[in-house]
Amino acid sequence: NTKAAKAAPKASKTAPKGAAATKKVVAVRQRKAYTRPQFRRPHTYRKPVMKRPSNNTHAIQNKYDEFRVIKYPLTTDLAMKKIEDNNTLTFIVDSRVNKTQIKKAVKNLYNVKVAKVNTLIRPDGEKKAYVRLAPSQD
DSSP states (O other): OHHHHHHHHHHHHHHHHHHHHHOOOOOOOOOOOOOSSSOOOOOOOOOOOOOOOOSOGGGSOOSSOHHHHEEEEOOSHHHHHHHHHHOEEEEEEOTTOOHHHHHHHHHHHHOOOEEEEEEEEOTTSOEEEEEEEOGGGO
């Protein structure tokens, strides 16, 4: 008697699983009645959430290291004349750096003492830096 009672619930438990696997429940949604004379297409696109960058600004080291500040030296005739006459080197630099960053970059890259830096933005959008070396660097 107890064996039959134990066997019966097992059979009843397996029966709904099989029935649930074959039957699929589909929700029936009510359509919205449009009350305006013109149809406005509903917004259905949901933009995926993008991961935001960290607010920790200390995590970003120096954004402009020496190799990013100075792009390349200019070797035109005028630049060569400036080296000979005025003890001035001419570089094309990143357009977003300032004179202090240029001065530090030249000092670190070339191991020279810098007297002053003059900058200008060329018509093509590049920044040109005239780096005057200290008198001791002749």
